[in-house]
Amino acid sequence: MPARALPPPYAADAIRWAARRLDRAGLAYGHGTDNPLDEAAALVFHAARWPHAAAPAAYRWVLPRAARLALARLVARRIATREPSAYLTGVTWFAGLEMHVDKRVLVPRSPIAELIETRFRPFIDPARVRRILDIGTGSGCIAIACARAFPAAEVDAADLSPEALAVAAANIRRHRLGRRVKPRLSNVYAGLGARRYDIIVSNPPYVPDADVRRLPAEYRHEPALGLAAGRDGLDAVRVILEGACERLEPRGILVVEVGDSQAAVERAWPELPLLWLEFERGGGGVFLLRRE
């Protein structure tokens, strides 16, 4: 590494240094961060092995030389390979909770986090929520955040990918939720027995196969199973919708993220009274449907 490529010693300067490089490289964001400055900060704290809780005081700290070298390597790798930063650092945050992530799972970023933080109010009475199902749990982020939001509830964290479930299991252990959150190997409902739920929540794959190929390079580092969902992007959503009624308790709710496939969903099920949710922190394409 040439000497001139070494980042400046003060953390705040190093963050700006890294952000300038990321910005100039024309990267795509949206994997837990949505701008080069936040992504640079994540890389600086990872390189220095500082806890994120040390911010903002840590912005005035000096980075040891080894950390500056590590940062230069991380920035170079992020630019050369287009891997999302969360895969380089191995962590991200969802609903304020730290999650381990690697290439076995999608990087958590669902706007459903906001809904969980408000305990799905006003759509359900939180006091009566006993069972929750998260379909396509990936890292386990939604299931874990739900378990935290509903301390009396049991949560099934279902996924078709054993690799993803291994990551979910590690995150469940990390958050000490092993008694209430169960990883379930299941093709949508197929592996779940006859259980019924008060809330079924899902961020399934919903990108049409042809569109996956056109996504920025960052997305090609994520598991295809987490993104691609057939010709119209609705393969998983279709199975979720068709089985929801018999899986939901009376007055139960179904919440599903479908992102840019919102229009396709509206065309496919014009008769369904889908409620499209709005989020203060941005994002959309999430519908809610009551069992009734």
Ligand SMILES: C[S@@+](CC[C@H](N)C(=O)[O-])C[C@H]1O[C@@H](n2cnc3c(N)ncnc32)[C@H](O)[C@@H]1O
């Ligand atoms: C968009 S990712 C969402 C991961 C996580 N819930 C999140 O929000 O970050 C979709 C997940 O669904 C899983 N999946 C895909 N098809 C599935 C199916 N038929 N049944 C269950 N899970 C499925 C994938 O393995 C992937 O982990």
